[in-house]
Amino acid sequence: MTANTPSDHDLLEMHRRMVLTRHLEEKLGEMHKAGRTRGPIHRCDGQEAVGVGATAAMAADDYVTTTHRGHAVYLGRGLDPRRVVAEIFGRETGYCGGRGGHMLVGDVETGMMGGNAIVGASIPAATGMALSMQLRGEARAALAVFGDGAAQTGICHESMNIAALWRLPVVFLLEHNAYGLTVHHSAQSSVPDLAVRAAGYGMPGETIDGNDVLAVYGAVEAALQRARRGEGPSLIEARTYRVEGFSTSDMGGYQPDAEIAEWRARDPILLARAALVDRLGAGRVEQCETEARAEMEAAFEAALADPMPAFAPHVASAPYAARPEGGR
Amino acid sequence: MTANTPSDHDLLEMHRRMVLTRHLEEKLGEMHKAGRTRGPIHRCDGQEAVGVGATAAMAADDYVTTTHRGHAVYLGRGLDPRRVVAEIFGRETGYCGGRGGHMLVGDVETGMMGGNAIVGASIPAATGMALSMQLRGEARAALAVFGDGAAQTGICHESMNIAALWRLPVVFLLEHNAYGLTVHHSAQSSVPDLAVRAAGYGMPGETIDGNDVLAVYGAVEAALQRARRGEGPSLIEARTYRVEGFSTSDMGGYQPDAEIAEWRARDPILLARAALVDRLGAGRVEQCETEARAEMEAAFEAALADPMPAFAPHVASAPYAARPEGGR
Amino acid sequence: MATMRYAEALNLALREEMARDDTIFVFGEDIATYGGVFKVTQGLAEQFGDRVRDTPISEQTLTAMAVTAAMTGSRPVLEIMYADFLPLSLDALVNQASIYHYIWNEQVTMPFVLRTQGGGGVGTGAQHAKSLDAMVAHIPGLKVVAPVTPADARFLLKAAIRDPHPVIFLEHKLLYNLRGEVDEADDAVGEIGRARVAREGRDVTILATSRMVLEAEKAAEELAGEGVSAEVIDLRSLRPLDLDAITASVAKTNHAVVVNEGWRFCGYTAELAATIMDHAFDDLDAPVERVAARDMPIPYAEPLEREVIPGAADIAAAARRALA
């Protein structure tokens, strides 16, 4: 999916992955209510277009790093839903054998270099990979997905400066969902529009509609091309909204109902569906959605039947010390 | 010296403090050559106008924080030369009893809240003081002096964002001397002009001639007033140059001779002298300079005769643990 | 006397101190409007307005700001959401907070409190479940406390806020809902540096910190069934240590187990073991047994996490080894 103009097939595939992600989120919400999840889960309902549109623009050998809210990137990048669900439920068959959990899924084979639960950490992570590729003279690029909260961290500044200084092949994709945890952007950022900061590093910056999967795809695709051409990094601020709160532990009360309703009306899946129905007819779109939901259902069924991992002390293969005789 | 237009007296006093600083630097250079200094010394020859002009603009109850290269701020703020020299030579009579050394001089009485040898640390330091004053409703301000190298640190970004977000009474004075240690600015910063970054925080930013003590005074004075009025922080980039290398341990070889010569011709003391001679006549200016040099000579003489401190384990008064019986 | 949750006891202490002293302010991520992700600061913003501030996600700078605000007349209480983020605070702690009182020749004190919470057990993963106590306890000039009961939580937070020097206040995510008696009428503050005998015993001394005190109590119960009388000491203060309490107990029991939820190697239990050797070697009939987290990242899945974080069974086993 790296041609400049996505084909019908590509568009439908992006839509499928958004629906897949939405269904994952909704199922996780149900499982949480049923007391069947463990630890916090950060849903990305309403933001699927960012992760899916961006990963669709990647070449096969590009890298992507993401956040604690990375489900759309995981599935957008084509990870196997069953193994994603298995990881979220700590199963042996998960991408990380249950060791990582939902925030720390990583899959080297697809270059999906991880969710990351340290806010901002995805930014230097992608920058370091870009340096590695640049030094080896490879025409590949790295994509860093991070939040509006993360944009206020020191490592965001340091990474952008270094990336622009060295013209590293990295794209900074700021997923602006208006909140960092429970704090509104206006109480975290000194400027309303974060793309303006790109000028401070002499790199291009633009603000796009993060609920329009095609807009995301187009902007990221162009920026990745630019990066691979050796012209350096770009900052893309994708405006979106988190309709289901910060995480499963969120007690709510700080996102105004009217604000949520406004954004629900601009749901990225609704928008994509409308465009696709015009283009391909309702039947094909509905079939695609039904199949995606069925796939996710099957993924849950299979993953939840998978075994839990068994602990093995980590001696031979690893840098970690063996368990000292008898004690922990 | 906080009136908008400095009087003749004020101008002469700034000049005197620049000459005092220059003489300190030159004496330190001689002492280093003679093997009589200990540890690195970071001279600010050629940059005196920044520290002196800025501190002259402060009100009596404002705070200032500075860097490892803080001599002009120390003397600009009116610290006693003898006690400054005593600290640099680790004497009991130094501002910190010899515990701090030349990079860590602090004097609470004058609000000179320290040199700081962690690059960038002066920035959040002043920001924290500004928060403290704002919370208490005081119309005071804090001034952070920091380098072009320090501007690339994460804490610079975090501090500027917080200061602008909360409209803290702090002035960010970037002392741009073209190098961070041995690395030219063009190899450290993605943009040539750092004042542009102010826009990323929605605060005013300007670039001034850091070798013109009056320009520094004027810009800092206005920014401090603004801060005290509750209108928030400003970024001032003062362009200057470090003519004597990074420190006494600098082996040189990376600052082009022509570049040094060019800046020597624009020596801030030469510039100030020319203006003052026009205004007050050569006699008065020369007398001022002679007195300043004599004052610094006397400071050295007295300080070097002062006793070294004696170690006392730190038990009752302090948070540090007592020396455990017998061992270190 | 009231029964309250640990989180409520902390909240009470903050309210009491803020009402008493208006130079105190509280800041951190999500602590104002939302009242903190563990609800410790709930309602403070309503009561104290601007003195309670939500911040951007900028731990490094926030810590550095606490240092200088404390040097210039305020008493900041900073919340760092997870102890896993303490590394971001360490530069400000080790290179700024810890030095000025001494280096500036006692021109300044630095009354600030850094509250955070650590620990695992509930699937929060490798970046949200650690106990990095040893990293902060290593820094001279800082005090480090970790109360276990709601009453101690209140007393020690009040003491920490009034202390003229920086105090790192370690909470645990599994303690917030713990209930206990708190005497609201008692206006005393705790004394930092005093341990608490949580259970008296004769045969073996178990020194523990934070939530591990509860596990040690369970272990002591288990050991009692085997005829072993274990004394459980809740250190409360990780630095400074209550040496008298430690040596007195070891002099009585001649056996010691030391427990901390952080990693073992170069961890807090190493200091406890070495301290006991320094001061009570001749009283020891067996080596001090250390119980700590396995030296590896904390995994997500329950069966794995359970193997990495120590618990009552490990403590009881260590006591048996010590007495073998």
Added chain:
Amino acid sequence: MATMRYAEALNLALREEMARDDTIFVFGEDIATYGGVFKVTQGLAEQFGDRVRDTPISEQTLTAMAVTAAMTGSRPVLEIMYADFLPLSLDALVNQASIYHYIWNEQVTMPFVLRTQGGGGVGTGAQHAKSLDAMVAHIPGLKVVAPVTPADARFLLKAAIRDPHPVIFLEHKLLYNLRGEVDEADDAVGEIGRARVAREGRDVTILATSRMVLEAEKAAEELAGEGVSAEVIDLRSLRPLDLDAITASVAKTNHAVVVNEGWRFCGYTAELAATIMDHAFDDLDAPVERVAARDMPIPYAEPLEREVIPGAADIAAAARRALA
């Protein structure tokens, strides 16, 4: 065989490894054009071009970049100018570098080296003279080495670069000019985790790290004059520890002194003392004596700094106490 300075031996190791493997790159502040403030990287930029890069002052990000560059096919060698700045690297070390090999179920290795130098003695002040060994040695997944001789500097740096896991490479500002024999023809690499017996002895074992090995040797000389035969062990690797070497020596001498230039409380000597107790308690005739920096900031003035940083006299005194 050539005689060379410690700094030259490091330089040689870097050149040899970079010539051998072009996935290695070197970056850090002032390391390219200027060749490093301690001149360890001198001439590398001329020889290896873009693979040697001066960086902005951004330790936190540089460390995080080393982690992911190492995960994606490169072998970065990062210089952090002073160990005092390690706190800025710690988040990337503890929350990133240390976790992925395990947490990602062995999908990745992480071959990077973080070189830094610490230690005091020359008036660099509270922010440029510390030894924060304990902070990095506490992190599982990292190796920590600290060579003392030029030969070990070369061998261990080569070993560190070839290691599939992160290695923290601790140098000391007072070692760079130390001269020693280096066999340039010997193409071996060191083995991380093996201690070196620097001086054989019978009566007391002195375990030391980095420059403290030299002080321990001086102390041993002094003790020899008093008829005490001290064995000096240069640990070389702080993590993993060479347990066999330690226990063998203590089994012979029955007395131990442990020395590290960092702070005492929760410091590296605590782990050494506790380790000896864990593995050789029955061999000990006296408690292990710890020699470390005083628990306070490092002052500038010479008479003060001398009192805070440990030296040969302190080590000799500790040995006498152990043998008393």
